[in-house]
Amino acid sequence: xxxxxxxxxxxxxxxxxxxxxxxxxxxxxxxxxxxxxxxxxxxxxxxxxxxxxxxxxxxxxxxxxxxxxxxxxxxxxxxxxxxxxxxxxxxxxxxxxxxxxxxxxxxxxxxxxxxxxxxxxxxxxxxxxxxxxxxxxxxxxxxxxxxxxxxxxxxxxxxxxxxxxxxxxxxxxxxxxxxxxxxxxxxxxxxxxxxxxxxxxxxxxxxxxxxxxxxxxxxxxxxxxxxxxxxxxxxxxxxxxxxxxxxxxxxxxxxxxxxxxxxxxxxxxxxxxxxxxxxxxxxxxxxxxxxxxxxxxxxxxxxxxxxxxxxxxxxxxxxxxx
Numbered sequence: 008x009x010x011x012x013x014x015x016x017x018x019x020x021x022x023x024x025x026x027x028x029x030x031x032x033x034x035x036x037x038x039x040x041x042x043x044x045x046x047x048x049x050x051x052x053x054x055x056x057x058x059x060x061x062x063x064x065x066x067x068x069x070x071x072x073x074x075x076x077x078x079x080x081x082x083x084x085x086x087x088x089x090x091x092x093x094x095x096x097x098x099x100x101x102x103x104x105x106x107x108x109x110x111x112x113x114x115x116x117x118x119x120x121x122x123x124x125x126x127x128x129x130x131x132x133x134x135x136x137x138x139x140x141x142x143x144x145x146x147x148x149x150x151x152x153x154x155x156x157x158x159x160x161x162x163x164x165x166x167x168x169x170x171x172x173x174x175x176x177x178x179x180x181x182x183x184x185x186x187x188x189x190x191x192x193x194x195x196x197x198x199x200x201x202x203x204x205x206x207x208x209x210x211x212x213x214x215x216x217x218x219x220x221x222x223x224x225x226x227x228x229x230x231x232x233x234x235x236x237x238x239x240x241x242x243x244x245x246x247x248x249x250x251x252x253x254x255x256x257x258x259x260x261x262x263x264x265x266x267x268x269x270x271x272x273x274x275x276x277x278x279x280x281x282x283x284x285x286x287x288x289x290x291x292x293x294x295x296x297x298x299x300x301x302x303x304x305x306x307x308x309x310x311x312x313x314x315x316x317x318x319x320x321x322x323x324x325x326x327x328x329x
Contacts (some may be wrong), residue, residue: 009057009323017060017317020074024056027078030036031125038110045106047085053099055080058210058320062203065305068177072133073192079133079142080185082126087149087181089119094157095240140187149188152176161241163263167248171212178213186210188286202304206317209301214324216294218242221283221328235274241266245293249286258284294325 014021032043056077063073091097091107093112099105107115123146130139156173159165186207190200219225222237223246237244243251243266258280265277281287303322308314 008020009052009054009320013057013061013316013319016312017057017064020060020076020077021053023074024081025075028081029076029256030194031078031129034121036115039118039121042089042095042106042114043085043113043122044109045082045109046088048210049100049103053081053319054214056183057086058182058207058317059185059192061320062186062311063193065308065311065317066190066193066195066199067279069194070119072135072138075129076135076138076188076192078130079126080181080188082122082129083142083146083149084178084181086119086122087153087177089115089122090153093119094153095236097236111235114254135191136208138183138190141184145180148176148180152178153179153252159243159259161267161269162243163251163266163322165248167242167245170245170248174215175208175211178215179208182211182214183207185329189259199308202308205304206254206301206321209297209304210321210324211248213294213297213301213321215326216290217327220246220294221291222246224287235278238265238274238277239269241269244291246281246286250281250284251291253286254280285290291325294314298322298325 187204190203
């Protein structure tokens with residue numbers, strides 16, 4: 008969960024968000040509701056909606072659209088998780104069985120589609136064309152990122168540049184959109200809007216970098232997923248890319264083979280090689296740079312408790328262990 012200080016700033020909005028989400032999940036089709044509730048109520052941190060709310064409050068009155076559009080952001084994010092877990096054949100998320108493991112791949116894909124389409128119904132309800140443009144562009148970019156990640160899978164020659172492009176599209180773009188929409192709703196000027204968008208992008212990248220480091224260093228119970236999942240799926244994330252650059256000839260062959268074939272009985276040896284290469288320290292250092300860039304991006308935003316909340320949000324993105 009978010010730090011208490013951040014949560015207290017927007018606790019009223021977060022409670023309203025839960026009610027908003029519950030209302031828009033209604034469907035006469037029982038399976039739609041079951042699958043949606045399974046993942047939405049499964050311990051999500053509500054990071055992206057919180058980012059939208061904090062960004063909006065930096066500029067004062069943000070109107071009644073804030074909670075509705077925060078729910079839109081969460082629906083889009085949840086739809087991507089449903090689809091991700093099917094593509095990755097994941098069995099565990101947030102400490103419990105994934106929706107695809109519980110209800111099957113077909114149900115997960117189709118309910119993901121429902122959440123996407125419901126999100127666009129909600130956007131229409133908000134009636135803000137500028138916001139609709141931002142969300143439509145972000146959703147399209149996320150889809151491109153998913154495809155690009157699929158192309159990178161099982162490719163041991165993926166570069167750090169190619170990896171970062173996936174992170175920007177697949178993860179950071181929705182953080183960026185959330186912060187930008189908050190700025191729009193709050194009445195920010197064009198320069199302030201870009202500052203918040205830059206902040207969101209850097210925070211999103213930092214968040215994903217830490218996620219990828221935790222896949223080789225975290226506690227499975229605390230993270231709610233299995234250690235080494237990315238490796239098992241053949242994903243060459245930054246820790247593995249950096250480890251390949253530092254590896255001995257023998258280690259390099261082991262790591263390349265794991266990316267191509269997926270790790271099985273060699274998982275412990277690969278994790279040991281990654282940890283011993285300095286890759287986790289390198290990845291965390293890159294995440295810290297992104298967090299600092301995020302903080303710098305909002306240096307000119309008027310000081311308030313909400314701007315301080317954004318600073319703490321950036322710190323949380325890199326300090327977390329789950």
